[in-house]
Amino acid sequence: MAFITYLAEDNSTVLNNLIETLREVADVRVTAHSATQAESSRWLTMQDGHWHLAIVDLFLKEGSGLGILAGCRNREPYQKVVLLTNYATPEIRKRAQGLGADAVFDKSTELDLLLAYCFEHTALVKREATQEAEREAAERQA
Numbered sequence: 001m002a003f004i005t006y007l008a009e010d011n012s013t014v015l016n017n018l019i020e021t022l023r024e025v026a027d028v029r030v031t032a033h034s035a036t037q038a039e040s041s042r043w044l045t046m047q048d049g050h051w052h053l054a055i056v057d058l059f060l061k062e063g064s065g066l067g068i069l070a071g072c073r074n075r076e077p078y079q080k081v082v083l084l085t086n087y088a089t090p091e092i093r094k095r096a097q098g099l100g101a102d103a104v105f106d107k108s109t110e111l112d113l114l115l116a117y118c119f120e121h122t123a124l125v126k127r128e129a130t131q132e133a134e135r136e137a138a139e140r141q142a
Helices: 012-026 037-046 065-071 090-098 111-141
Strands: 005-008 030-034 053-057 080-085 103-106
Touching: 005 012, 005 037, 012 030, 012 111, 030 037, 037 053, 037 065, 053 065, 053 111, 065 080, 065 090, 080 090, 080 111, 090 103, 103 111
Parallel strands: 005 030, 005 053, 053 080, 080 103
Antiparallel strands: none
16 A cells, blocks of 8 residues: 655755655655645645645745645545644644644754654554455455
8 A cells, every 4th residue: 555645845955855854764755746835735635535644834835834734624534734844833833733734843853753753654554554454354254
C-alpha cells in the first residue's frame, strides 16, 4: 500500500530539501506538491479519501495554508494535515488547530518533531493496512 503524501510549499529549496529528508529519514514519499492554495485544495479534493498526509506551509505563492486546512475539515480519520511554518506563534497554532490541523511545526526549530510525526503516522498506516489484509485473508479462508 502506498503512503500518499502531499506537500504545499512555495520555496523550491525548502520543497526539494523536505522531499529528500522525508524520504530518507521518515520513509515518506511525496506523491504530489504545489505552491498555491488553489492547486493544493484542488488536488486534495480530487484525491478525496485517497491520501494519508498533507504537509502545508502557512504562506504560499498564492493563498495560504490556513485556507487549505479549512478545505480539509471533512477528511477521513486516517488523513492527517499538518502546518509547517516559520511563524508558529501561539496565535497561528491556535488558528491552525481550530481549522483542523493535526499538528503545527516550526520549520526552524521543530523539523525533528515533524519527522518523528511522519514516521509514526507512516508506521500506523502500514500497521493498519497489514491488519486489514490479515482480516481479509482470514475471511477468505473461513
